[in-house]
Amino acid sequence: MSSSSSSETHVFSDGEWVSVTQVCRATQIDVAVVVELADLGLVSPRGTVPDEWQLPARELARVRTAARLMRDLGVNGSGAALAVELLEARRELEARLRVLERYMRAGVGPG
């Protein structure tokens, strides 16, 4: 059985801010966890009280990954924040390594 539909799509732009309520809904976590991640420096909210905070939209993925690691692996906030930062560093290194490998291959020539 299947059905189909289309709906309004919102694209989060780089400079966009998202309310903490929306972040919590989207990542299935409690505001307290966002506060913990902010204390750890993993996310950089603006606003005075946590319930009215806003977060940069590009940090949604960080919160989501941290939330998943905490839920699935039983790590605490510090552990999740550390893992997220290391994962990001790994991704960056892999991208740089791909550039270098490509450059080396081109220099050596085919074969």
Next chain:
Amino acid sequence: MEYRDYYKTLGIERAASADEIKKVYRRLARKYHPDVSKEPNAEEKFKEVQEAYEVLKDPEKRAAYDQLGPGMQSGQEFRPPPDWASGFEFRGRPRRRSSPETDAQFSDFFSSLFGERGGFAEAEGFTHSGRDHHARVDIDLEEAYRGGTRMLELRRPQQKSDGTIELVTHQVKVAIPAGITDGQQLRLAGQGEPGHGGQPGDLYLEMHIRPHELYQLDGRDVTVTLPIAPWEAALGASLTVPTLGGPVQMRIPEQSRAGQKLRLRGRGLPGEPPGDEYLQLSIVLPPADSPKARAFYEQMRRELPFDPRANLGS
């Protein structure tokens, strides 16, 4: 449907203690977690491990599962017995809502026994808004450049006319705007979990751009390694180079060096402002594989005063 041996999934004995089960789960979850793992099929393996743990960590569910019989083999044809779980308290109890992203992804075997079709139906009269769902979408760089539409297949629970719940495949058409970047988020209003007397949740999509064999992506900028001949580097040249929008002519200045980056403004991913394309020069030596080529190299050695190791200071 096929029987699933949850003990085998975790690689433990049927007599394993709760503590042992937890330890093994933690180890396997870390090994296969899709956010962390480099293992092939990590996501699939992780789901299997999670499903097994979801049952075996709960003493009641484990006892009910064990009742199905130790003689069953993974993959064996299986139907839930008609009096399934009748002696257990979880029958009719509101289902504890587990991890939202894996909820609808467990096997038919799991949902027939422990899902909403099994003994874990939600209590009547309970209303709630649907939760937000999340999915990762992998696209090619070309698609990110041009934009396009994608049909996504999602599995979600739906109530049939006789009151039972089944998983149906739901297709959602997604318009991918031109110039989407790696890791960018999209929200599709109302395409998450259907509400139960409340609003449906939203669907969040995280876009991932696959590594491209030619272009290296950094934000909206792309870098291409451009192999050139020594005389093109030395004397300059007019070359045809690839860009996402198609080949363009460009001038290599004379006295160019290996590793040097030349910029083609605005030839990266579209946006405000659009990204640039960088061409990183790589000088390729012609092979000295014929008498004529060797003669050329001999002549260069004689006539070009050149010491590549001048900076080594020996």
